[in-house]
Amino acid sequence: xxxxxxxxxxxxxxxxxxxxxxxxxxxxxxxxxxxxxxxxxxxxxxxxxxxxxxxxxxxxxxxxxxxxxxxxxxxxxxxxxxxxxxxxxxxxxxxxxxxxxxxxxxxxxxxxxxxxxxxxxxxxxxxxxxxxxxxxxxxxxxxxxxxxxxxxxxxxxxxxxxxxxxxxxxxxxxxxxxxxxxxxxxxxxxxxxxxxxxxxxxxxxxxxxxxxxxxxxxxxxxxxxxxxxxxxxxxxxxxxxxxxxxxxxxxxxxxxxxxxxxxxxxxxxxxxxxxxxxxxxxxxxxxxxxx
Amino acid sequence: xxxxxxxxxxxxxxxxxxxxxxxxxxxxxxxxxxxxxxxxxxxxxxxxxxxxxxxxxxxxxxxxxxxxxxxxxxxxxxxxxxxxxxxxxxxxxxxxxxxxxxxxxxxxxxxxxxxxxxxxxxxxxxxxxxxxxxxxxxxxxxxxxxxxxxxxxxxxxxxxxxxxxxxxxxxxxxxxxxxxxxxxxxxxxxxxxxxxxxxxxxxxxxxxxxxxxxxxxxxxxxxxxxxxxxxxxxxxxxxxxxxxxxxxxxxxxxxxxxxxxxxxxxxxxxxxxxxxxxxxxxxxxxxxxxxxxxxxxxxxxxxxxxxxxxxxxxxxxxxxxxxxxxxxxxxxxxxxxxxxxxxxxxxxxxxxxxxxxxxxxxxxxxxxxxxxxxxxxxxxxxxx
Numbered sequence: 001x002x003x004x005x006x007x008x009x010x011x012x013x014x015x016x017x018x019x020x021x022x023x024x025x026x027x028x029x030x031x032x033x034x035x036x037x038x039x040x041x042x043x044x045x046x047x048x049x050x051x052x053x054x055x056x057x058x059x060x061x062x063x064x065x066x067x068x069x070x071x072x073x074x075x076x077x078x079x080x081x082x083x084x085x086x087x088x089x090x091x092x093x094x095x096x097x098x099x100x101x102x103x104x105x106x107x108x109x110x111x112x113x114x115x116x117x118x119x120x121x122x123x124x125x126x127x128x129x130x131x132x133x134x135x136x137x138x139x140x141x142x143x144x145x146x147x148x149x150x151x152x153x154x155x156x157x158x159x160x161x162x163x164x165x166x167x168x169x170x171x172x173x174x175x176x177x178x179x180x181x182x183x184x185x186x187x188x189x190x191x192x193x194x195x196x197x198x199x200x201x202x203x204x205x206x207x208x209x210x211x212x213x214x215x216x217x218x219x220x221x222x223x224x225x226x227x228x229x230x231x232x233x234x235x236x237x238x239x240x241x242x243x244x245x246x247x248x249x250x251x252x253x254x255x256x257x258x259x260x261x262x263x264x265x266x267x268x269x270x271x272x273x274x275x276x277x278x279x280x281x282x283x284x285x286x287x288x289x290x291x
Numbered sequence: 292x293x294x295x296x297x298x299x300x301x302x303x304x305x306x307x308x309x310x311x312x313x314x315x316x317x318x319x320x321x322x323x324x325x326x327x328x329x330x331x332x333x334x335x336x337x338x339x340x341x342x343x344x345x346x347x348x349x350x351x352x353x354x355x356x357x358x359x360x361x362x363x364x365x366x367x368x369x370x371x372x373x374x375x376x377x378x379x380x381x382x383x384x385x386x387x388x389x390x391x392x393x394x395x396x397x398x399x400x401x402x403x404x405x406x407x408x409x410x411x412x413x414x415x416x417x418x419x420x421x422x423x424x425x426x427x428x429x430x431x432x433x434x435x436x437x438x439x440x441x442x443x444x445x446x447x448x449x450x451x452x453x454x455x456x457x458x459x460x461x462x463x464x465x466x467x468x469x470x471x472x473x474x475x476x477x478x479x480x481x482x483x484x485x486x487x488x489x490x491x492x493x494x495x496x497x498x499x500x501x502x503x504x505x506x507x508x509x510x511x512x513x514x515x516x517x518x519x520x521x522x523x524x525x526x527x528x529x530x531x532x533x534x535x536x537x538x539x540x541x542x543x544x545x546x547x548x549x550x551x552x553x554x555x556x557x558x559x560x561x562x563x564x565x566x567x568x569x570x571x572x573x574x575x576x577x578x579x580x581x582x583x584x585x586x587x588x589x590x591x592x593x594x595x596x597x598x599x600x601x602x603x604x605x606x607x608x609x610x611x612x613x614x615x616x617x618x619x620x621x622x623x624x625x626x627x628x629x630x631x632x633x634x635x636x637x638x639x640x641x642x643x644x645x646x647x648x649x650x651x652x653x654x655x656x657x658x659x660x661x662x663x664x665x666x667x668x669x670x671x672x673x674x675x
Contacts (some may be wrong), residue, residue, distance in 0.1 A: 009497050015496070118554055120553070127557070128624040131536070135531050136534055138533055211495075216332065255505070260464075260492060
């Protein structure tokens with residue numbers, strides 16, 4: 001009985017960590033500009049696809065990973081330069097819609113550059129399941145947990161301890177004031193896209209051995225990541241992690257103890273319930289608008 | 292004013308063309324219209340289908356065509372969307388004035404086109420799987436692929452042979468998997484098999500160990516059957532091995548491609564699934580009438596496109612052959628005559644199996660069209 005519970009928990013943690021890692025990517029751009037970047041899932045896909053195709057073509061994995069990360073960053077920079085920056089005076093909502101357009105474009109481009117097949121990567125440390133009290137966990141899941149933990153620590157350090165990170169936060173709070181005190185606002189936005197593309201690529205690379213990847217893998221990861229980020233509080237790294245884990249564990253427990261038919265419904269009910277009482281998410285700052 | 296002139300001229304030209312098209316003579320091409328999901332989520336179906344149709348139409352034209360007339364193929368890409376399929380079918384019938392329709396890569400796009408084909412009385416050969424396309428029988432609609440019901444029957448008869456009476460099912464909660472799941476439940480009882488656990492997953496779930504744990508703990512379960520396609524079945528197979536479940540695992544014909552073995556890796560060892568002869572041409576018995584057909588098709592396709600042949604490409608090949616044979620027998624492209632001849636198709640040996648249609652069976656495949664395969668050492672092994 002306990003073994004089954006533990007297995008449900010591991011299942012939930014595995015899915016949850018994947019959602020969390022996807023959710024983290026939304027934080028950076030949101031913090032810099034209050035824009036929700038709906039192309040975040042595509043950054044994840046590009047990271048996974050680029051690494052998988054390079055590895056399949058014989059490039060050693062330790063070379064393929066940094067190359068894929070750089071490629072993804074370049075896509076992020078290009079997206080900011082050619083799609084977002086020309087509309088910099090537009091509403092946040094307009095820019096969000098632009099990111100949706102960019103995501104469709106990137107999916108189409110991936111379909112042409114690569115193909116429509118599924119691709120996989122070998123697991124980083126083998127495929128021998130780790131047995132814990134009758135339940136099993138794949139070593140790759142531990143990689144996902146570990147990378148998520150490292151990413152959140154780095155994000156915290158970046159936003160709280162570095163000048164550039166603080167400048168980014170400052171820009172999101174008041175663009176004009178930030179500009180007046182000497183923050184290069186344009187550069188901040190560009191850097192935020194580059195960083196979140198990089199983060200997306202990292203996520204895509206570690207989850208590919210578990211979920212596989214293809215040109216539209218970003219849709220699901222983006223959507224679940226977005227749910228995780230909203231549940232945890234947009235722009236908050238810890239929030240995205242907790243949000244992702246809650247969604248993942250809720251899904252697994254629902255399929256284990258109720259029925260797999262209800263698993264998505266249960267996750268959404270939890271999200272709705274939380275947002276009903278805490279509209280800015282579990283860890284989000286209460287938003288106030290001055291009239 | 293000049294614009295008006297231009298339109299006027301255009302209108303006259305168009306009108307002229309259409310009256311010309313009305314007076315079909317022997318030199319006119321035979322027009323075959325096709326709606327396929329060349330892009331979008333079902334592109335793994337539509338793309339090989341389109342390539343196959345184009346390759347064979349070109350070849351047949353080089354050899355002189357059919358009834359001394361060339362074939363003209365008009366393909367529209369519906370991107371997997373039903374409403375687009377419907378619009379394009381309308382265009383094919385009304386402005387392209389096609390003699391026959393082949394296509395509808397998915398059940399959804401096919402069903403969107405069915406009412407139009409029926410209303411305009413155009414013969415329509417679908418390339419999609421679900422049984423609803425031909426059951427109940429629709430006068431103008433035929434199909435070439437196997438149904439999910441046949442796949443389920445093949446799996447259950449193999450289970451019965453192994454003495455399995457209690458199984459767990461895990462199915463994808465969308466299109467193909469859902470239909471397969473429902474068809475499975477409809478026929479499972481007649482094989483004396485009881486479904487003791489019935490779980491589902493969403494097409495893009497990253498992990499299904501929770502569902503599999505539940506199945507593993509179901510009382511008396513002797514085998515597990517997974518209905519789905521895409522990456523889902525590969526994840527199910529990997530999770531199955533992760534949990535160390537020592538039961539036979541069955542997959543559906545939806546994953547009968549080398550990609551599945553590649554994705555699932557070692558975990559795929561011992562997995563059984565039903566598949567058409569097209570998947571294993573070299574393993575078919577020499578006496579199998581399908582052997583020369585599937586061997587030749589595999590050779591043609593792989594030489595032309597440098598990629599592995601898929602059963603989906605075979606469905607398009609069968610559709611085209613059945614259609615052209617019917618036109619040949621009808622000695623015209625008169626729609627009603629062609630329809631009657633398609634219905635009279637008998638003993639056609641295709642990539643999908645032996646096809647003999649009748650007024651009550653617009654698919655015509657016998658159950659023997661499916662073979663049972665097992666995955667051993669990363670390759671298919673023909674079981675029966």
